[in-house]
Amino acid sequence: MYKVLVTDAISDSGLKVLYDHPNFTVDKKSNLSPAELKEIMKDYDALIVRSQTQVTEDLLDAADRLRVIARAGVGVDNIDVATATKKGIIVINAPGANTIAAAEHTMAMMLSMARKIPQAHMSTSAGNWDRNAFKGVELYEKTLGIIGMGKIGAEVSKRAKKFGMSILGFDPYLTEERANQLGITKASLDEIAEQADFITVHTPLTKDTKGLINDEYLAKTKKGVRIVNCARGGIIDEAALVRALNSGQVAGAAIDVFETEPASNMELLTHPNAVVTPHLGASTVEAQEKVAQEVSQEIINIFETDSIRHAINMPQVSGEAQKKLQPYIDLGEQIGILSIQLLKHAPDKIEINFYGELAKQDTDLLSRTMIKGILSHHLSDSVNMVNALHLLNDQGVALNVVKNPTSKGFANYMELTLFKGDEQASIGATVLNGYGGRIVKMNEYRVDVRPEQYLLYIEHHDVPGMIGRVGSILGSHEINIGTMQVGRAVAGGEAIMVLTLDKKVDESVAKDLVAMDGLRAVQFLELPTANVPVYH
């Protein structure tokens, strides 16, 4: 049974798939202090939060069995993703599920600010009837500058166009084609400053966007510009904004998100030309149901099928692409596990080569699975696909991934080589259509081995009678051989034998084998059962 903890206000109907699932229990606990949350964290496999719960390093240190942190929303600024990654905890979110809510809130804030609706409401509900104090401006035929043309920025542009606004968009990823498709003009930040009557930001908070709208930028804007922030507090420097509101450089500000939340900058919160809401962009019934549904289903998929769609700290692969890569992902982990046994030491360098069609794919998942296999030898369960690269880096192991789209005898081929000083161990593998994974090269020798749980690797001189003698020693120990492969570079030179065995063997067998003339090295290799595919 997997235990899921929900700590912020998350829609119950959205969580229904989890409530109804026989393998999951859900505990909803809100308003816990950090200490109370830390106290219970060790019992949970998954945590669902919105933006209120602070998922800190200290909390994660107490999260012994936590595998997934789900952000029922987009921004993950309240989650220490770096620490989660180190600990191998998957961080997922629900991108897109609250896009419409945030875009509609942006329009509502822009209109409220333009027509001073909150100020007029306060005055009217206090018993006044002042028809002169609240004259507004129209959106019609005004220019709107949108900084950040992602999902929400694009939806805002569509809505603003319907109001008759001209749109200037700035985003490092905005292409001319996309701008044309949206019917907007691609612009620079300075062009937006010079031409826009309204400016709205829709970027994440990053080191580039922190303080993007500051004194310097506001000085370049048109006098009387109106500013909206329904993205992240900190993109607009609040002190600079207050100064510009006071001087009249900025005629109005509509702010949903703040540098610190709950917001405490009273100069801004009470400014007569500011319209403020307490981070309500995603707060609609529909969006909350959708974000909760998306992350609940994703949690079920992760625990039940190992498939992940929206991880922040894992490569994003479409379901279709993952299906195609899956046999290589399984095989990659196997060759990782086997290669470290072959090398017998912790490596100081790893090289991964991808050839053929595989080299044209996003191979990040494959590299991670091999490294997971390698590191699991020393780190066991503490390594997973999320933290594999991080842990490798921590161990100071150099990684070199080479992609070569020309084929190397197989349509798809991957080769993993581990180095420790002058020693090295290398395994090449492919997936044969309809026949599953195959090891086709071990060190410098060509072989054709189906990875099975118990393997015996022997280096020997290529002399007559070797195969028979190895067979009879194994037979004398009652060990059945499944398959046997011999690989050699030249007849009569050095060679290897790779055998699959029906059971684990003990050291006495190795001793008898090593005593044989002409035999250079004997090594038993083992895969965990879970990693061995079943063939029918």
Ligand SMILES: NC(=O)C1=CN([C@@H]2O[C@H](COP(=O)(O)OP(=O)(O)OC[C@H]3O[C@@H](n4cnc5c(N)ncnc54)[C@H](O)[C@@H]3O)[C@@H](O)[C@H]2O)C=CC1
């Ligand atoms: N107020 C609220 O309740 C909500 C706030 N949000 C926030 O809104 C923001 C946008 O969300 P989405 O559109 O879903 O994200 P998105 O990822 O679809 O779009 C973000 C865009 O910002 C662009 N960007 C990044 N750095 C930039 C820079 N320096 N200059 C210009 N553009 C830059 C990216 O290229 C991307 O196109 C996020 O910060 C998100 O957390 C989202 C939902 C609700």
Ligand SMILES: O=C(O)CCC(=O)C(=O)O
């Ligand atoms: O959960 C919320 O209400 C905040 C939404 C938000 O800011 C986001 O999804 O980035």
